[in-house]
Amino acid sequence: MADNSAPVPFEAGAGDPKHAARATRSAGRKMRSLLLDAASPLFRERGLSGASITDIAAAANAFPSQITYYFRTKEALFVECACRELLYLARATEQAALTARTPREYTHALAETVTVGDSVAFFAEALTLTRRRQDLAPLVERTIERLHSEGARAYASQVERHGWRSLRAPDESSRRFWAVAIGVILEGYAMGRSPEELCAEMLRVLGEQAKSTGEAARLRLVEEHGTSTTSDGEG
Amino acid sequence: MADNSAPVPFEAGAGDPKHAARATRSAGRKMRSLLLDAASPLFRERGLSGASITDIAAAANAFPSQITYYFRTKEALFVECACRELLYLARATEQAALTARTPREYTHALAETVTVGDSVAFFAEALTLTRRRQDLAPLVERTIERLHSEGARAYASQVERHGWRSLRAPDESSRRFWAVAIGVILEGYAMGRSPEELCAEMLRVLGEQAKSTGEAARLRLVEEHGTSTTSDGEG
Numbered sequence: 288m289a290d291n292s293a294p295v296p297f298e299a300g301a302g303d304p305k306h307a308a309r310a311t312r313s314a315g316r317k318m319r320s321l322l323l324d325a326a327s328p329l330f331r332e333r334g335l336s337g338a339s340i341t342d343i344a345a346a347a348n349a350f351p352s353q354i355t356y357y358f359r360t361k362e363a364l365f366v367e368c369a370c371r372e373l374l375y376l377a378r379a380t381e382q383a384a385l386t387a388r389t390p391r392e393y394t395h396a397l398a399e400t401v402t403v404g405d406s407v408a409f410f411a412e413a414l415t416l417t418r419r420r421q422d423l424a425p426l427v428e429r430t431i432e433r434l435h436s437e438g439a440r441a442y443a444s445q446v447e448r449h450g451w452r453s454l455r456a457p458d459e460s461s462r463r464f465w466a467v468a469i470g471v472i473l474e475g476y477a478m479g480r481s482p483e484e485l486c487a488e489m490l491r492v493l494g495e496q497a498k499s500t501g502e503a504a505r506l507r508l509v510e511e512h513g514t515s516t517t518s519d520g521e522g
Numbered sequence: 523m524a525d526n527s528a529p530v531p532f533e534a535g536a537g538d539p540k541h542a543a544r545a546t547r548s549a550g551r552k553m554r555s556l557l558l559d560a561a562s563p564l565f566r567e568r569g570l571s572g573a574s575i576t577d578i579a580a581a582a583n584a585f586p587s588q589i590t591y592y593f594r595t596k597e598a599l600f601v602e603c604a605c606r607e608l609l610y611l612a613r614a615t616e617q618a619a620l621t622a623r624t625p626r627e628y629t630h631a632l633a634e635t636v637t638v639g640d641s642v643a644f645f646a647e648a649l650t651l652t653r654r655r656q657d658l659a660p661l662v663e664r665t666i667e668r669l670h671s672e673g674a675r676a677y678a679s680q681v682e683r684h685g686w687r688s689l690r691a692p693d694e695s696s697r698r699f700w701a702v703a704i705g706v707i708l709e710g711y712a713m714g715r716s717p718e719e720l721c722a723e724m725l726r727v728l729g730e731q732a733k734s735t736g737e738a739a740r741l742r743l744v745e746e747h748g749t750s751t752t753s754d755g756e757g
Contacts (some may be wrong), residue, residue: 334654338569412650416714418643421570427712455729463727469708477652479664492571492698494690 319357322347324492326354327368331409333415334366358431362416366423369406369413370430376406377434381441390451391498395490397464402485407472433463451497459497467492554592557582561589562603570600570651597651601658604641604648605665611641612669616676625686625732629693630718632699632737638719642707649704670696677731686732695731 310513325347327336340361344351358364380400387393401407417423444451453460471492475485560582564573576594593599615635621648622628636642652658673696683689687696706727710720 334650345745359718394670408650408653411646411708414708414712415569415643415647416649418708421714424713431709431713459726459729462723464728465728466705467701467717469705470703473646473649473653473704473708474666474697474701477649477661478666478727479656488697491694491702494694 298432305469315357318349318353322349322354322364323358323368325349325365325373327372327409330368331405332371334412335362363423366413366417366420366426368408370426372406373410373430373438374433376404377437382438383443385446387445388449389499390495393445394493394496395486398468398486398489398493399469402472402475402482402489405476409478411469411473413464434465434514438464446497449499451499454457454495464493464496523562550592553584553588557584557589557592557599558603558606560584561599562607562644564597565600566607566640567604567656570597596657597655600657601648601652603663604645605661607641608665609668611636611639612672616672619676619680620748622680624734625730628680629731630721631705633724635708635726637717638704640711642703643711646704646708646749666700667717669700673699681732684734687736688732689730699728712731 317335322343326338326343329346332338338361340351340354343361343364344354347353354361354364357366381395383400384396385391387396402416414427417427423510439457442460443457445451446457455463467489471489472485481489487506557578561573561578564581565577567573573596575589576587577598578596578699579589582588589596589599593602613631618635619628619631622631649662667670670693674692677688677695680686681692704723706724707720710723715723742752
């Protein structure tokens, strides 16, 4: 990324085309970001049909034409907002899980973080929209790829750091986590569930992801004695 | 349920109020069913916003006022269509899995059946809608309860019949299956994936549900020798 944080000079570079182009790019990035910031809470609260371009422009202190200039359509803006929020959430889950000392704490921190806000429900609405707007699919695809690759990397590094025994490949763990999050949260929001209920349901549905070294040894012992017949040791 | 299949008499019961009431109920059920049949393919194809009450009435050879009489709003009709289709799909998965001889075949039959059509994506759209229309939540809630209770019952009976060793409680298996189906299918539809790709991703994300007796014995052997360190035997 170029110097994102550089201040935008006023009346920049009348005599310096390169400088002017850079200033324009930087101003453009700022305006895009401003529009995304203004649109996200409106879309989250009211959904796609409940927020108009006029509302969003007013909230951003901008003109409707600026929205269509930067995003072309309200649908494209919606999907870009939702993708951005999901990647913010992914980073937040990673942060929240950093201090976990056991696989159980790790999964709990992830589940708690994704169920506390509505970013996953927002993203699910963007997925439904994209189904009929395949021109928006590339952004969704890049977002999901990044979600899984960063999730798998974060999980693998935690497993390695603590010496846990993962029950499945990191990439599969990450894919399962996000698929379950979408399914459980979409169901739960429709039924008016609280964040605590959503978190409990996520943990129940996810099952165990990994075992600490001690747990792995105990599991082996139970298997040897042949007493574990209906559970995989989660009870 | 009353005698659903009884023919509706013409000019029924001018002198028999009970008979007339029954005939009206039966005709009402038929009209409701007719409207649901006509609306479902239109909603599936075009989504909520793409199909108008006028379109649906025309497809059902009915008046728009009949739709509002039986369902009040287009949104309520949409959610009822989607719930009905999901329960049909649940029955179809159960049927498809009846002939499975191993846990792997069983899961494969389920995954193949849910990914071949768009009923899950249709239902996911209804979930998104219901999030902001909590008056429609009771129907969604009943549908999900029925989905899980019938899923758990079907799975438990298969496990019992074949003497498989289930890796988790039947209710948890069913909840995981449908949450994963919603998550994977919603993601996949947004990215324009084929049914085959969706099915493969579902199997990958779901992981193993149960082991046949032979597999369970082999697993025990592997665990004893301590050679299984990063997978739960799905290799």
